[in-house]
Amino acid sequence: MNERDSFLRRLRSGLWGLPRPAIDDIIADYEGHFDAGRAAGRSDADVATALGDPSRLARELRAEAGLRRWEDERSLASALGVIVGVIGLAALDLFVILPVLIGIVTTLFAFLLVGLVACLGGGFALPFALVTNFPGFMGDRLQAALLSLGVLGGGASLTAFCVLFTIGLVNLLVRYGRAHYRLITAGSNGRLRD
Amino acid sequence: MDSNLVQFKKGVLELCVLALLARSDSYGYDIASRLSAAIDMGEGTIYPLMRRMQKDGLVSTYLVESSSGPPRKYYRLTEGGRNNLNAQKAAWTDFTRAVAAILDLDLEKTS
DSSP: OHHHHHHHHHHHHTTTTSOOOHHHHHHHHHHHHHHHHHHHTTOHHHHHHHHHOOOHHHHHHHHHHHHHHHHOOOOOHHHHHHHHHHHHTTTTTHHHHHHHHHHHHHHHHHHHHHHHHHHHHHHHHHHHHTTTTTTOOOSHHHHHHHHHHHHHHHHHHHHHHHHHHHHHHHHHHHHHHTTTTTEEEEEEEEEOOO | OOOHHHHHHHHHHHHHHHHHHHHSSSEEHHHHHHHHHHHOOOOHHHHHHHHHHHHSSSSEEEEEEOSSSSSSEEEEEEEHHHHHHHHHHHHHHHHHHHHHHHHHHHHHHHH
């Protein structure tokens, strides 16, 4: 197997999971590059060296695709795509950021859970408060209803806050990912550096 | 290569591509070989950059039949790309002029 085939094969395997047309498009770009190199009288080995590490290129292309999807549609799946893509870039200082990130996400999840439970609990208690009052509750039905509404409202705001915070966090990750793209290689020896 | 230099080059790569395309439409291999000769960058990184610029609406593409092999993908600067180039160029010129002035000042003091 020559360098051209092995480069394209590694690139294709690195792009696994992207939509089929996107992969074909990217592969076609690099095939065209090898063709143009041949036409200019360069060997496949020479062109492959100048192109750089195909796995690294694939990671950049995948991460970029993930960031794009998040910008197009705000969904849980695309947020996960950003997180996985940025981690896939495997910047060294990510090992510093990762524990912090895990901490934040865990805390966020806990708050979200509390918010949802409060929301559900309040919503569930409200009809009872209006119809029968709570058994053993030291107030009238109006107080019970207000209490339920308060819990419901508090839960809803906590949930909304968590969602907003998550969106902000993912946007921050997008910027982090972009800032850490290593788009330049030390061309002469083809190695990637910071 | 000096890591500072890599950061500098990373910042101006897009500006250089815009400037090249402002002169004439071009295809990936041509852009990559001209830039790698001038600022010593890995040729493979041009394609992720071109994809991003295309999605940002800075460049558009069209295919040109070639006598040998499959059609070649050419990149053309869009109106948005031209505006972006002018803005970046002005910012770059101002910035480098200011830095050069400060560096010259330092030189005079020490000499």
